[in-house]
Amino acid sequence: MIVIRLRDSYVVLSQAGHVYVVDPSIPACSCPAFVIEGKECKHIKAVRIKLAEGGIIEDEEEALRVLKSAFIGEQ
Numbered sequence: 001m002i003v004i005r006l007r008d009s010y011v012v013l014s015q016a017g018h019v020y021v022v023d024p025s026i027p028a029c030s031c032p033a034f035v036i037e038g039k040e041c042k043h044i045k046a047v048r049i050k051l052a053e054g055g056i057i058e059d060e061e062e063a064l065r066v067l068k069s070a071f072i073g074e075q
């Protein structure tokens with residue numbers, strides 16, 4: 001999973017190609033598992049792991065490049 005920091009929140013790009021917004025401090029996620037079932041989902045876990053181990057994209061240019069390649073197929 002790819003995690004991009006966006007101010008106080010994180011944008012998670014799942015392997016299935018979905019995009020969710022995560023706030024690990026609440027914690028909250030915009031995915032169905034969290035919104036409907038109230039479960040702490042794999043996206044929240046992914047953000048926590050990356051917060052601990054590194055690998056979060058914080059650079060705006062890099063974030064745009066990653067999002068474009070995921071959705072448009074641009075390199």
Ligand SMILES: [Zn+2]
Binds near residue numbers: 020030032041042043
């Ligand atoms: Zn989620």
